[in-house]
Amino acid sequence: MAQKTLFLILLATFLSILSISFWILYESNIESVSDYVEQTSDDFEQTSNEFKSTSNKFEPTSNDIESSNKSTLAPNVPISIVDEHTNEDSKMEVVTAAYLNIHYYIKYLKILREQHNKMLYDILHEADLAVANTSVYSVTLKTQLAPSKDLHDYMSLARYFWPNPETKDGLPYIRRDGFSNPEISSVPDYIYLRKLMKDIQYLGLAYFFTRNDTYVKKAIYRLNEWFIDPKTKMNPNLNYGSLIKGFEFGRRTGIIDFRPIYKIIQSISIMSSSKSWDNKIESSFKKWLTDYYEWLTTSKHGREEHNAKNNHGTFYDVQATYILQYLDRIEEAKEFGWKALKHRVNTGILADGQQRHETSRSTSWFYSVFNLQGLFLLAERTTLLGFDGWNYRGNNNQSIKTAVDYLLPFALNGGEGWKFKNIAGFKFNDYIRILELSWIIWGDDKYLDAVETLRPKSKLEQALGSHEVWEDNSLCIWSLINEKSLWSCFN
Numbered sequence: 001m002a003q004k005t006l007f008l009i010l011l012a013t014f015l016s017i018l019s020i021s022f023w024i025l026y027e028s029n030i031e032s033v034s035d036y037v038e039q040t041s042d043d044f045e046q047t048s049n050e051f052k053s054t055s056n057k058f059e060p061t062s063n064d065i066e067s068s069n070k071s072t073l074a075p076n077v078p079i080s081i082v083d084e085h086t087n088e089d090s091k092m093e094v095v096t097a098a099y100l101n102i103h104y105y106i107k108y109l110k111i112l113r114e115q116h117n118k119m120l121y122d123i124l125h126e127a128d129l130a131v132a133n134t135s136v137y138s139v140t141l142k143t144q145l146a147p148s149k150d151l152h153d154y155m156s157l158a159r160y161f162w163p164n165p166e167t168k169d170g171l172p173y174i175r176r177d178g179f180s181n182p183e184i185s186s187v188p189d190y191i192y193l194r195k196l197m198k199d200i201q202y203l204g205l206a207y208f209f210t211r212n213d214t215y216v217k218k219a220i221y222r223l224n225e226w227f228i229d230p231k232t233k234m235n236p237n238l239n240y241g242s243l244i245k246g247f248e249f250g251r252r253t254g255i256i257d258f259r260p261i262y263k264i265i266q267s268i269s270i271m272s273s274s275k276s277w278d279n280k281i282e283s284s285f286k287k288w289l290t291d292y293y294e295w296l297t298t299s300k301h302g303r304e305e306h307n308a309k310n311n312h313g314t315f316y317d318v319q320a321t322y323i324l325q326y327l328d329r330i331e332e333a334k335e336f337g338w339k340a341l342k343h344r345v346n347t348g349i350l351a352d353g354q355q356r357h358e359t360s361r362s363t364s365w366f367y368s369v370f371n372l373q374g375l376f377l378l379a380e381r382t383t384l385l386g387f388d389g390w391n392y393r394g395n396n397n398q399s400i401k402t403a404v405d406y407l408l409p410f411a412l413n414g415g416e417g418w419k420f421k422n423i424a425g426f427k428f429n430d431y432i433r434i435l436e437l438s439w440i441i442w443g444d445d446k447y448l449d450a451v452e453t454l455r456p457k458s459k460l461e462q463a464l465g466s467h468e469v470w471e472d473n474s475l476c477i478w479s480l481i482n483e484k485s486l487w488s489c490f491n
């Protein structure tokens, strides 16, 4: 119980520090952020270890207490952050504990401040790399043309398809689900596209924290290069996405390549207030998206992907809803998004929470979590558009929460008892992020208890290098509390 309380304090404090530091930075015009970050990130390593060891056994040293200036503690800090959904008693418990155990509180404050600084450091680091990168990003760089022979058509190769051993030339390729063919990297459109989306996300966030127009200018440059400049632009279609070698067209499934389009859309809303923002480029980009949306809804691939029952359909819905909203087609966005959410919950989640179209995949754990990410993004959008997607219950009383809960006991047992084919094993990092968000959204303590248990496993996964660093998570939480938006939470 004491551990849980401490953990609540930790999370609560974390959230409040993020909002407060954000506010302070914002108010003080942020000139000095990078210096500040530079300096504190040095000792981050050390404190994150400290954090690891103290989360099990909490013993503040007298140093921590002496070196802290109590008068700098903002009053009311812990109160504002506990989500409304959390019941009054546990809210009071957090607040009281925080004030009674001021030593603990100060110690956590220090650690969390460092985490926040690490987040800023990471953002600025990534954004500076994006600024410094002078490579061309374009679909026109590939050496193999799409079957259309149009250099401006996007192409990507089907991930799970391999040369056919029965034919001389290996064509057409055949499927081995769950086994990625490294040959996909020989057509770099996909790599550039994803890099573009990531770069623009970091440029937007860096601008937000620094108000440095250099970031905006680079984002504009990249948007122009990828979508507009006649020399390098991409045509607004995905006719050749996820192409299986030996076929004339790509497949509907290639549409998921465009999944993180929300990163661009959300970053634009951050940068468009800058004096360096280019409205002409943005209108051209809107025109491009309008054409792309038309393709998405009328092409054979687009219609088929929309009808997909699994994560492909979910992420199609996420794209379409974000794009409609960005294009100010709000009524359409509402109609589309609400209907999509209901449909996905009813058809994708069984009464007990199993996501049957994902559990039938050979990497069933991964896809069960991945589809949840899509459902979360969709629910967040529909909620913004006036429909409470988080708490919508389908015809069998199932909901997104039921699907989160279904995975929980298996996660806690390291995957034991999971009765589905699952060749890629169990990774927990992404699911833990879902659990953290679940705590914020539904306020159910069991999610925090689970995070506490699973966190060491996630740390281990990160140490092995299979995931981004844990601290990136703070970006997600920050985004959630400042905009009630999940867009920076998932890759």
Ligand SMILES: *[C@@H]1O[C@H](CO)[C@@H](O)[C@H](O)[C@H]1NC(C)=O
Binding pocket: 069, 071, 072
């Ligand atoms: C503590 O904070 C107060 C108010 O900002 C400041 O005047 C004082 O110098 C600080 N003391 C220390 C030891 O930093």
Ligand SMILES: *[C@@H]1O[C@H](CO)[C@@H](O)[C@H](O)[C@H]1NC(C)=O
Binding pocket: 128, 131, 212, 213, 214, 215
């Ligand atoms: C803005 O960011 C760029 C790229 O990191 C940097 O070179 C430049 O010095 C920054 N300008 C200011 C005023 O901080």
Ligand SMILES: *[C@@H]1O[C@H](CO)[C@@H](O)[C@H](O)[C@H]1NC(C)=O
Binding pocket: 132, 133, 134, 135, 191, 192, 195
């Ligand atoms: C710039 O980005 C491209 C595309 O991801 C990458 O191939 C290249 O190595 C990057 N260049 C630098 C200097 O980081």
Ligand SMILES: *[C@@H]1O[C@H](CO)[C@@H](O)[C@H](O)[C@H]1NC(C)=O
Binding pocket: 397
């Ligand atoms: C639906 O599920 C919720 C949450 O599990 C439960 O509280 C409610 O009683 C259920 N409703 C019905 C009609 O079963």
